[in-house]
Amino acid sequence: MFGWQAPWPFQWGGGPTPIxxxxxxLRAGVGKGHAADQDGVEWRWREARAIGxxxxxxxxxxxxxxxxxxxxxxxxxxxxxxxxLFGFSDQEIRDQASVLMRPRExxxxxxxxxxxxxxxxxxxxxDVPWENESTTVHGSAFETDGVSFHFExxxxxxxxxxxxxxxxxxxxxxxxxxxxxxxxxxxAIRSARELLDDAIPAWCDYAIGGSAGGFILDASFLDWDRxxx
Numbered sequence: 456m457f458g459w460q461a462p463w464p465f466q467w468g469g470g471p472t473p474i475x476x477x478x479x480x481l482r483a484g485v486g487k488g489h490a491a492d493q494d495g496v497e498w499r500w501r502e503a504r505a506i507g508x509x510x511x512x513x514x515x516x517x518x519x520x521x522x523x524x525x526x527x528x529x530x531x532x533x534x535x536x537x538x539x540l541f542g543f544s545d546q547e548i549r550d551q552a553s554v555l556m557r558p559r560e561x562x563x564x565x566x567x568x569x570x571x572x573x574x575x576x577x578x579x580x581x582d583v584p585w586e587n588e589s590t591t592v593h594g595s596a597f598e599t600d601g602v603s604f605h606f607e608x609x610x611x612x613x614x615x616x617x618x619x620x621x622x623x624x625x626x627x628x629x630x631x632x633x634x635x636x637x638x639x640x641x642x643a644i645r646s647a648r649e650l651l652d653d654a655i656p657a658w659c660d661y662a663i664g665g666s667a668g669g670f671i672l673d674a675s676f677l678d679w680d681r682x683x684x
Contacts, residue, residue, distance in 0.1 A: 473509035481505055524552035539645045542638040555649050570650055571626065575643040581625035589620045624651065624661040632665070 471479070481501050521530030531545055534552040543551070554573050564580060571578035628635060628644065635644055644663060651661045 473512050474505050477508040477512070478502065478505035481508075524556050525549050527552075538649055540642055542642055551646050555646060555653070567624075567651075567654055570654065571647055574646045574650065575628070575640075577629050578643075578647060579627045579629065581627050583620070583625060585621075622659045624655055624659060626651070626661055626663045627665065628663055629665065 478501060481504060517528075520526040520528070521533075524534050527534060527549065531548050534556075535541060535543070535548050538552055538555050540548045540551055551574055554570055568578070568580045571580070626647065628640075628647070630640065635641060647663060655661060
């Protein structure tokens with residue numbers, strides 16, 4: 456059926472539409488033989504009420520759809536504010552928020568890079584050779600008995616005796632040498648931080664910077680470019 460009772464082309468075939476269900480209930484409410492003939496004034500009044508009731512019947516489903524970013528409509532401003540996704544289209548907000556909302560119990564290197572590239576294809580993970588890693592900060596973990604010095608007046612041990620760069624995730628955001636000053640780039644970095652905070656283990660850390668090609672003095676942004684890791 457099509458026409459006002461079934462909003463074709465959005466719905467075609469199947470069972471009665473919400474408008475038809477509401478109209479049938481309104482007609483049944485006055486009993487057989489008491490409902491006005493079709494196309495009369497009372498019929499049109501009942502049609503209008505059926506449309507209003509059908510709209511109200513869909514509010515529960517619509518509210519539930521806002522719970523998931525990928526199906527949100529009127530709820531998109533909430534996800535844009537939650538994940539700071541400003542300056543993006545509605546569909547881009549749905550795509551990025553759906554990635555950030557999903558719980559992740561584990562993320563290997565390939566999976567983590569794939570998730571980052573869903574935010575922005577310019578993200579990649581840097582593979583640091585083992586010989587370039589720092590595994591231990593040299594120094595005493597605890598004060599040795601019998602010495603006359605210690606690290607600080609009230610401290611008897613070092614803060615991070617076993618710091619290791621092997622627990623640092625190096626993320627490259629390659630913008631062909633340009634700094635990430637645009638709104639889109641800033642939002643992408645913010646989304647990447649949200650993802651990394653949630654995805655990597657608590658004992659790991661991460662660093663986001665430009666590509667690992669070193670930098671040239673007086674030509675590079677030193678707070679963005681990096682030494683070769």
